[in-house]
Amino acid sequence: xxxxxxxxxxxxxxxxxxxxxxxxxxxxxxxxxxxxxxxxxxxxxxxxxxxxxxxxxxxxxxxxxxxxxxxxxxxxxxxxxxxxxxxxxxxxxxxxxxxxxxxxxxxxxxxxxxxxxxxxxxxxxxxxxxxxxxxxxxxxxxxxxxxxxxxxxxxxxxxxxxxxxxxxxxxxxxxxxxxxxxxxxxxxxxxxxxxxxxxxxxxxxxxxxxxxxxxxxxxx
Amino acid sequence: xxxxxxxxxxxxxxxxxxxxxxxxxxxxxxxxxxxxxxxxxxxxxxxxxxxxxxxxxxxxxxxxxxxxxxxxxxxxxxxxxxxxxxxxxxxxxxxxxxxxxxxxxxxxxxxxxxxxxxxxxxxxxxxxxxxxxxxxxxxxxxxxxxxxxxxxxxxxxxxxxxxxxxxxxxxxxxxxxxxxxxxxxxxxxxxxxxxxxxxxxxxxxxxxxxxxxxxxxxxxxxxxxxxxxxxxxxxxxxxxxxxxxxxxxxxxxxxxxxxxxxxxxxxxxxxxxxxxxxxxxxxxxxxxxxxxxxxxxxxxxxxxxxxxxxxxxxxxxxxxxxxxxxxxxxxxxxxxxxxxxxxxxxxxxxxxxxxxxxxxxxxxxxxxxxxxxxxxxxxxxxxxxxxxxxxxxxxxxxxxxxxxxxxxxxxxxxxxxxxxxxxxxxxxxxxxxxxxxxxxxxxxxxxxxxxxxxxxxxxxxxxxxxxxxxxxxxxxxxxxxxxxxxxxxxxxxxxxxxxxxxxxxxxxxxxxxxxxxxxxxxxxxxxxxxxxxxxxxxxxxxxxxxxxxxxxxxxxxxxxxxxxxxxxxxxxxxxxxxxxxxxxxxxxxxxxxxxxxxxxxxxxxxxxxxxxxxxxxxxxxxxxxxxxxxxxxxxx
Numbered sequence: 094x095x096x097x098x099x100x101x102x103x104x105x106x107x108x109x110x111x112x113x114x115x116x117x118x119x120x121x122x123x124x125x126x127x128x129x130x131x132x133x134x135x136x137x138x139x140x141x142x143x144x145x146x147x148x149x150x151x152x153x154x155x156x157x158x159x160x161x162x163x164x165x166x167x168x169x170x171x172x173x174x175x176x177x178x179x180x181x182x183x184x185x186x187x188x189x190x191x192x193x194x195x196x197x198x199x200x201x202x203x204x205x206x207x208x209x210x211x212x213x214x215x216x217x218x219x220x221x222x223x224x225x226x227x228x229x230x231x232x233x234x235x236x237x238x239x240x241x242x243x244x245x246x247x248x249x250x251x252x253x254x255x256x257x258x259x260x261x262x263x264x265x266x267x268x269x270x271x272x273x274x275x276x277x278x279x280x281x282x283x284x285x286x287x288x289x290x291x292x293x294x295x296x297x298x299x300x301x302x303x304x305x306x307x308x309x310x311x312x313x
Numbered sequence: 314x315x316x317x318x319x320x321x322x323x324x325x326x327x328x329x330x331x332x333x334x335x336x337x338x339x340x341x342x343x344x345x346x347x348x349x350x351x352x353x354x355x356x357x358x359x360x361x362x363x364x365x366x367x368x369x370x371x372x373x374x375x376x377x378x379x380x381x382x383x384x385x386x387x388x389x390x391x392x393x394x395x396x397x398x399x400x401x402x403x404x405x406x407x408x409x410x411x412x413x414x415x416x417x418x419x420x421x422x423x424x425x426x427x428x429x430x431x432x433x434x435x436x437x438x439x440x441x442x443x444x445x446x447x448x449x450x451x452x453x454x455x456x457x458x459x460x461x462x463x464x465x466x467x468x469x470x471x472x473x474x475x476x477x478x479x480x481x482x483x484x485x486x487x488x489x490x491x492x493x494x495x496x497x498x499x500x501x502x503x504x505x506x507x508x509x510x511x512x513x514x515x516x517x518x519x520x521x522x523x524x525x526x527x528x529x530x531x532x533x534x535x536x537x538x539x540x541x542x543x544x545x546x547x548x549x550x551x552x553x554x555x556x557x558x559x560x561x562x563x564x565x566x567x568x569x570x571x572x573x574x575x576x577x578x579x580x581x582x583x584x585x586x587x588x589x590x591x592x593x594x595x596x597x598x599x600x601x602x603x604x605x606x607x608x609x610x611x612x613x614x615x616x617x618x619x620x621x622x623x624x625x626x627x628x629x630x631x632x633x634x635x636x637x638x639x640x641x642x643x644x645x646x647x648x649x650x651x652x653x654x655x656x657x658x659x660x661x662x663x664x665x666x667x668x669x670x671x672x673x674x675x676x677x678x679x680x681x682x683x684x685x686x687x688x689x690x691x692x693x694x695x696x697x698x699x700x701x702x703x704x705x706x707x708x709x710x711x712x713x714x715x716x717x718x719x720x721x722x723x724x725x726x727x728x729x730x731x732x733x734x735x736x737x738x739x740x741x742x743x744x745x746x747x748x749x750x751x752x753x754x755x756x757x758x759x760x761x762x763x764x765x766x767x768x769x770x771x772x773x774x775x776x777x778x779x780x781x782x783x784x785x786x787x788x789x790x791x792x793x794x795x796x797x798x799x800x801x802x803x804x805x806x807x808x809x810x811x812x813x814x815x816x817x818x819x820x821x822x823x824x825x826x827x828x829x830x831x832x833x834x835x836x837x838x839x840x841x842x843x844x845x846x847x848x849x850x851x852x853x854x855x856x857x858x859x860x861x862x863x864x865x866x867x868x869x870x871x872x873x874x875x876x877x878x879x880x881x882x883x884x885x886x887x888x889x890x891x892x893x894x895x896x897x898x899x900x901x902x903x904x905x906x907x908x909x910x911x912x913x914x915x916x917x918x919x920x921x922x923x924x925x926x927x928x929x930x931x932x933x934x935x936x937x938x939x940x941x942x943x944x945x946x947x948x949x
Contacts, residue, residue, distance in 0.1 A: 152352065156320025159413075178325045178792065181751045181804060191328050208324070215327045223330060230331045251332060252800055258810040259802040262817070271800070275335060296334055305333040305340040308795075312323040312788075 131164030133205040143209050144217035149313050150209065157205055165202040168192050182256030190250060194230040216312060223306050224293050238286040244272045322785060326792050336799035344787040356394035357408070362401040363394070370411050375783040377435040379411065403430040410436065418445035424452040439742050450735055482560035499616070502553055506612045509546040512539060513606050547583040550576065550609075571624075572615060579609040626719050637711040641678070644707050648674045648700040655693040662689065678704025748806070754790050755806055 133139065139150055158164070160174055168189065175188040195203045195211045214226045229235070233243045248268035255263060279287045279295040296302045333340070355371070357364045357379075374380040389396045397404070403422060407430065410416040418427065418441055431438050441449050476484070485495035516532030516539055532539050554576045561567035582602040614620040627634070649670035656664040663686040664670045673686040677700050688697045797803050805813075 153323075156323075159320055174321050175325060175328075178322070178789065179796075180747045187331075191331065194331075212324065212327050215330050224334070227331055227334050231334075247331075248335065251335065251796070252802075254796060255800055255802055255804065258805055258807050260805045260809065260813060261802060262810070262813060263802060267800075267802075271335070271337075274337065279334075292334070301336070301339045302334055305336065305795075306330065308333075308340055308343055309326050309330060311343065311345075312326045 131204050133164070133209075139206065139209060142206075143213035145209065145213060145313070153209060153212070153313065154205060157208060165204045166192075166208070167202050171203065179254045179256075181258065182254040184250075184254045186246075186250035187254055190230060190233065190247060193233070194226070212313070216310060220297075220303065220306055221293060224296050225289070228289050228292050238288045239292070240286050241272060241276060244275060244287075245269060248272050248275075322788055322792075326788060329792055329795050332795060332799040336795075338798045338801065340798050341791060341794045343791050344784065357404075358389070358392070358394045358396045359399055359401045359404045360397070362404075364404065364408055366408060366411065372783065373411060373414075373785070374436075375786075379407075379434060380783075381435075383435070399433060400426070400430060403427060407431070407434050407436065410440075415442035416440050416445075417442060418449040420448060424449070424456050428453075446739075447735070479560050480562075482556065483562060486557055486560060498553075502549065503613070503616050505546050505549045506609055506616075508542065509550075509606070509609050512542050512546070513603075513609075543583060546609075547580050550580045550612075554580070572612075575608055575611045575614075578605055579612060582606055630715055630719060633711065633715045637708075637715065640707055640711065644678065644703065645671055645674045648678070648696065648703075651696050652688065652693060652700070655696050656688055656690055659689045659693070664688075664693075674700060677701045679708065680704060751804065752806060753786065754793050755804060757786070757790050 133154070136147060136150060139145075140147055143150070145153070160166075161170060166174075171192045172185045172188040175191065176184050178184070192203065193199075195207050197207055197210070211226070214222050218226070228239070231239045231243060231247050233246060245268060248271050252263060252268050252271075257263070276285075276287065278299070279291055281291050281295070296306075352367050352369050354365050355368050357366070371379045371384075378384055384395055387395045387397055402419070403426070406417055406419060416436065416438075428438065438449065484491055485498070489495045489499035517530050519528045520531035520534045554573070557573070557576075558564060558567060567573055582605050585602055611620075614624065646667075649667050652673060653664050653667045653670045656662045656670075664673065670686075673688075675681075676683050676686075677697060680701065682701075688694050793804065
């Protein structure tokens, strides 16, 4: 009851003063968030679960903890970190897709385990694993197949990262055309969607893709 | 790129795997991590206090002392640590900068000592974090002002650089302390303003009687004397105004300024009076004009800083004053109406109309209470008392607001200018940093190619080349390069973008020889066909210019190598400047690299072919003519 009364008086002053700040409310929220501190499982468990060595895990965790002292990354943070690498364009959409790909349990935050599990697949997994991961990234609604719309979204987000000042100048149809050529290559039975089997099969036939999948092995 | 997220670069690169299945072209090679040693702890001994940190932490900022090889100068072999004979307190902040990416300014520290330390460690003070930046700037400005004051008092006797006569005069007018003459002028005008004002006042004082007529004001009794005084004052004012007009750097702006308007208004009545004869009709108007002579008193504001500040604060408080006026008007109208209707019944009431009641309301609300109009009815008295009570409230409420506004605005004014200057500079710096990061990429793109060429050639010059970009930077650039490859578009900077837009719009004009800079389909096919023919080397002296300048990657060397001379010579004049410098650099060894090429799909060629000369032709003209060493061409 008392709480209600307090809320009412707050709202009265809010009405009168058009420029109230959300300090009273949001501070409490922020307090809640910041007290949540996630600690990852032990080093040994992570070593078992992933294919990283102990030292690599240490280096990874130090970097992770440096940017996210609370132990988890939320979407905003993630976008902000990712945007630092692409100063010329807008990487927020692609960052969202990435975030969803890393956030395997879909709880809105990426913990160190999620982070390291994803990296383990990308950097230390077999080619099939990596292709699986990429497919998962493209499949926005996680229904097992990539439609043209999903691919178009992904493509647009990648092109957004380029920004405005490119050579040759970015045209409106460029993502769409790229999607068309992608589907031409990947969609074997021409049914308008790319399933995981078609995807893996087509990628394995393409030498460029196979080679580029190994490109970032030495990143850690 | 903030080095705080350098730790996330591996993640960003790993995430690039999402682009791979989508890309149509092969990706560039990743920069090899040649010195992949394990991360080690290094000990920094600063005047006896030992700090320890990871080597990679320090290497986040390779253009500072600690991040570069410059610290090797301080390495102590005996104790195997880096010894710095500097202040350990400030070093704490410096080291925290490496760790967190934010530089803080400790308040207890002296500003010049801090600046010295930052300069020693090669850190620019501009990257001080938001939390401490204002404090730092404030202290710095105080220090600078102090230094400037010291310098001024030293240099007071020095001769100024010769200004023009006009400029000297203006300076003399604006700042009377610069020379004795100016000071004299200042006091003389001040004196005459005072004289003029006093004259106006005394003119109206009754001055004793002339026998035979009623009492006269002094002005009419000693009219000649007063007229002479007035004339003298006006002459001085006119001369002053004309001199100011002559000396003003911007005459138009001077005429529009408030002070000049006051000047004009002050002397106009006199001249108008001269022009007009003693005509009976206009003498009334003439008398009114004399009122304007009182504005001469405002000329004092040139002599008084306080008056100017008051005027300015009044101007900036206009909204509050307006509100006061508005609320008073509302209350006056309400109460005047009420009083009028209340007193309507009473006989011989002074409240003859609502406007007539305004006077009563104003006098009552401001608690003056002259008593010339009083309510007689009971209702009138009741409302009259309500009126006087509310008058106190209505006036008392806004006045403190205005007063506090005055002081707030005064202080704020001081601070607002400070902040505005800082903000503009900071935004500019942020913009520069942002463009700096993308420009760093564009710049190293031209170098990056040669990095790869080196790796293939395996010459010992790699060490020499690797020094100029850190590993993190090269990895970041590789990441951006992969993105370019995925989308088949390149990053360019703003100027070239504009250039391209203009040139592509001029594409309509036929230019058979010069390649069109937009991706022209015809061009693509010719390029492709040319490329397919190329197997042998061409001792073509025109090779290097276009090749070295416009390459993105090794494969493009391959393509460019087969270019016809006609193509190069027919390029726009922008090319030729750089062409000449590089023409003699053709050697067969370069073509050897071209043969070891990664096959590129046709889509690449329009970019390679049509790439306009980069915005820094100067960087390429400094090329030393060493042909065999491709590196040195771009190791600027």
